[in-house]
Amino acid sequence: MRENNENLEITFTNAGLQAACSQCNLRELCLPLGLSEGELSHVDTLIGKRHKVARGESIFRIGDHFGAIYAVKTGFFKTEMLTEDGHHQVTGFQMAGEIFGMDGISTEVHNCDAIALEDSEVCLMPFGELEALSMQIPSLQRHLHKIMSREIVRDQGMMMLLSTMRAETRVAAFLMNLSQRFAARGYSPVEFHLRMSREEISSYLGLKIETVSRAFSHLRDASLLEVDKKHIRLLDIPALKALLNTPACHS
């Protein structure tokens, strides 16, 4: 009895909490999507540990050996690469249920930093074991491939944003994207807190911080949204959507 309690104690206080996909409320968004009960229990054995990460801490850094991919359990992350001339450049933001770290598969070395934007938890999925298990469970394999493909499509969408959209449109697209992702997680699609700084937004969108600030102000003046620092309220989603279809100035 006492031993059991101690173990429980350890499980709860240790860096690694025991994770269980089968019990997770994110399972419809995350890796286990489309798996049966039985298959899920196999995955439970794979997903070793949950890790707590304090705000500002990193899960992995550029140059770290790749060994696992990660799912956000709670919290918010950014990934950033290093430009040739040594600046950091945000390449993505990850929220609950989203998976990151797949950049490391090709070279077995990570080429971005993954940093928590708030106190967060991630589920660690050792990639070798994930591959082994996906050889047993076709639907898991298929879903893994879909997740990687989704990342490809997402990045290509970002390429399009960066090469065709004007500053204000980029910001609108960014907010609409967040809105959809919050909605998919049961949060309000019209009112939310930005976890990232203007600096990080501007880096992600390929703009300067002042330009992002001006874009927010301009969208506010046009009554499309309310901004108070990091608190956002979308007032006219149809109009914001319409912005995205704009004949893109410098087409």
Add this chain to the structure above:
Amino acid sequence: MRENNENLEITFTNAGLQAACSQCNLRELCLPLGLSEGELSHVDTLIGKRHKVARGESIFRIGDHFGAIYAVKTGFFKTEMLTEDGHHQVTGFQMAGEIFGMDGISTEVHNCDAIALEDSEVCLMPFGELEALSMQIPSLQRHLHKIMSREIVRDQGMMMLLSTMRAETRVAAFLMNLSQRFAARGYSPVEFHLRMSREEISSYLGLKIETVSRAFSHLRDASLLEVDKKHIRLLDIPALKALLNTPACHS
């Protein structure tokens, strides 16, 4: 005998030539990388057909059902997506040994056009069969994942290029990238023909055609390269590389 000859005839004239990875001089660049002889012969049964594609024709179009990924056997391709406002935007160029079509995995619908820039041949790899086979052959599975990861890394590199580099630097980076890929295929890294138009280059690089033209002229004036229409000769690769590390004007 006669029958055999007829079969041979058909095999050679039909749209689908029989492909054999084990015989292919691209096998060290392409899907079979790292497979043993025995494993290769399994892959041979998978890679159903080679397809000839005339210049300007497409392998798949936006909205087409996804069923396979493709490897370039000979020739040159571009992939392009459609912007919100209906313009085409080049998202990549593929040369011999490179694999494309993975964008379709996530939704089972392609979201780009794949178009031959010259008369080309592709090897068709039915994705369901590829998945099935990769459940038998761990090294094949691993390599498939690496290929997808490499695409993610490539796209993220492109995001960085688009959001941090100035026009001239983008063109230089583009040329250096082509140079490396030609070199890896045994072609000259300093002298090559561009298969794509200035229009396509500018779309890919998120610039206007005039800007690309001026960048070429300027690099020529600086004696970094020679340009004659689509014929390129790189005169000073170290200087071109140095350009990429430039403190990136609007950092």
Add this chain to the structure above:
DNA sequence: TGTTCTGATTGATGTAGGTCAACAAGGCTG
């Protein structure tokens, strides 16, 4: 052999967004 068409180059001018600088609002620390 001229005619037209397409793709590329070059010049002149306009503008979106970068740069620089001032300032305001919190949040921390002594």
Add this chain to the structure above:
DNA sequence: CAGCCTTGTTGACCTACATCAATCAGAACA
């Protein structure tokens, strides 16, 4: 509480690239 530091906003100005327009070289064709 003052002083400081970080983050965001706003204004004035500047520049890299887009835009518009003219010209040219080949390729396609009559």
